[in-house]
Amino acid sequence: MKRIFIALWPDRQTANALERVSTGWSWPVQCRKYPPQDLHLTLQFIGACADEKIARLRHELRVPIEPFTIVLDTPRRWAKGLVVLCPAVIPDALINLHETLAQLLRASEVAFDDRRLRPHVTLARHGADIALPESCQPITWTVQEYALIQSTGDPRRRYVALQTYGSNHGQRG
Numbered sequence: 286m287k288r289i290f291i292a293l294w295p296d297r298q299t300a301n302a303l304e305r306v307s308t309g310w311s312w313p314v315q316c317r318k319y320p321p322q323d324l325h326l327t328l329q330f331i332g333a334c335a336d337e338k339i340a341r342l343r344h345e346l347r348v349p350i351e352p353f354t355i356v357l358d359t360p361r362r363w364a365k366g367l368v369v370l371c372p373a374v375i376p377d378a379l380i381n382l383h384e385t386l387a388q389l390l391r392a393s394e395v396a397f398d399d400r401r402l403r404p405h406v407t408l409a410r411h412g413a414d415i416a417l418p419e420s421c422q423p424i425t426w427t428v429q430e431y432a433l434i435q436s437t438g439d440p441r442r443r444y445v446a447l448q449t450y451g452s453n454h455g456q457r458g
Contacts, residue, residue: 286333288436291346291386293326293355294446295406299426300324303357306370306421307408310360316368318409323443326355326406328431329386330398338395339433343448345393346433348385350451353378357406358423366413369405370421379404382431 295303300321312318334342359371383402390397409415430451434444 286335287339288438289331289334289339289342289447290327290434290436291329291331292432292434293328293426293428294430294432294434294449295324295326295426297321299424302424303370303406303408306357306424307360307368310418311416312409313412313414316366316409316412316415319407324406324408325434325444326404328383328402329390331390331395332398334395339447342393342395343433346386346389346448347450348382348389348431350382350429350431351378352427352429355379355404355426355428356423357426358420360408360417360421361405362412362415362417363405366411367407368409368412368415368417369407370424371403371405375402375404379428386431 303324304321353376355372355376356374357370357372359373361369361371363369380402387397387399430449432446432450433448435447437443437445
């Protein structure tokens with residue numbers, strides 16, 4: 286069984302901007318910041334899934350996606366010390382993509398965490414004591430693709446894209 290989820294995966298420029306946004310913040314010693322290659326915005330969390338079901342999902346999760354923009358500009362501290370960056374405004378295209386993928390997962394009879402969308406990029410864990418600014422330099426992310434991701438459990442490479450779906454490059458994976 287592999288632990289999988291569907292996410293927006295930033296291009297290198299956006300990932301680097303996400304990493305730099307918090308450069309001036311006073312991070313607690315115990316805080317564990319995420320490296321740029323681990324930053325993402327989860328659309329749907331599926332969890333443990335058998336290889337046969339993953340093979341099926343790779344094809345069933347294809348959804349046409351028109352590029353859209355999301356602006357991440359609101360730092361927040363969530364429960365259990367998560368430090369996240371959220372959009373002040375959630376684009377309709379993001380809401381639609383989230384719901385369309387949920388409908389596909391339901392139709393595929395795949396168990397998943399069917400919560401309402403709370404878009405965010407997790408920047409760090411164990412940051413319960415961090416003093417966050419009210420806002421930060423906005424990061425404008427032009428979303429052109431989403432991906433089916435596997436959590437590896439390996440801190441050197443936490444995630445692997447099993448399938449990428451996009452507006453410009455067709456499907457990879």
